[in-house]
Amino acid sequence: xxxxxxxxxxxxxxxxxxxxxxxxxxxxxxxxxxxxxxxxxxxxxxxxxxxxxxxxxxxxxxxxxxxxxxxxxxxxxxxxxxxxxxxxxxxxxxxxxxxxxxxxxxxxxxxxx
Amino acid sequence: xxxxxxxxxxxxxxxxxxxxxxxxxxxxxxxxxxxxxxxxxxxxxxxxxxxxxxxxxxxxxxxxxxxxxxxxxxxxxxxxxxxxxxxxxxxxxxxxxxxxxxxxxxxxxxxx
Numbered sequence: 525x526x527x528x529x530x531x532x533x534x535x536x537x538x539x540x541x542x543x544x545x546x547x548x549x550x551x552x553x554x555x556x557x558x559x560x561x562x563x564x565x566x567x568x569x570x571x572x573x574x575x576x577x578x579x580x581x582x583x584x585x586x587x588x589x590x591x592x593x594x595x596x597x598x599x600x601x602x603x604x605x606x607x608x609x610x611x612x613x614x615x616x617x618x619x620x621x622x623x624x625x626x627x628x629x630x631x632x633x634x635x636x637x
Numbered sequence: 638x639x640x641x642x643x644x645x646x647x648x649x650x651x652x653x654x655x656x657x658x659x660x661x662x663x664x665x666x667x668x669x670x671x672x673x674x675x676x677x678x679x680x681x682x683x684x685x686x687x688x689x690x691x692x693x694x695x696x697x698x699x700x701x702x703x704x705x706x707x708x709x710x711x712x713x714x715x716x717x718x719x720x721x722x723x724x725x726x727x728x729x730x731x732x733x734x735x736x737x738x739x740x741x742x743x744x745x746x747x748x749x
Binding site: 526557559566580616622626627628 | 679680735736737738
């Protein structure tokens with residue numbers, strides 16, 4: 525158990541809908557990272573937050589947004605969903621803000637039908 | 638553009654048959670190279686970090702090595718429980734781009 529909690533584990537929705545994925549980092553970790561994993565793209569970095577502020581941005585679509593709350597949990601919002609957004613979404617956390625050793629959650633499997 | 642390439646894509650070994658996985662990288666200043674293990678339906682689990690050419694790290698049947706162009710994950714006398722996807726990732730010096738860039742992984746299957 526990595527100590528990183530992601531909910532829900534599975535999410536099935538329709539095209540055009542909006543969903544929210546939630547992540548609670550390990551106790552004491554200030555950074556939260558979101559990654560998307562699909563069969564053809566591998567593990568792709570989306571966005572990082574450090575102590576409530578956006579620290580780095582990767583290949584995140586404009587339809588996607590995230591935030592980190594004062595209690596350090598994070599939410600990833602995906603809107604206007606398309607079939608191609610179906611993937612496994614991972615949250616990871618680390619103590620510092622510079623992408624060192626990451627601890628990953630078990631992921632949220634998103635299926636857009 | 639930073640690139641990480643892993644080979645082979647898939648590897649099937651007999652129990653006890655040693656082998657190596659390769660991770661080659663092209664980055665603008667390497668800060669660290671990471672190896673992770675991922676089991677089906679789970680998130681990646683950290684194995685090693687290597688920071689400089691010539692560095693080696695070991696854990697049970699796994700040994701990771703690093704050169705200026707590539708890293709190897711050597712698996713000695715593997716067991717079926719070593720079956721997993723092994724991912725390597727690089728972190729670059731640019732403080733604005735410190736998030737890890739992952740390779741596509743090597744799927745390892747160890748048969749009894």
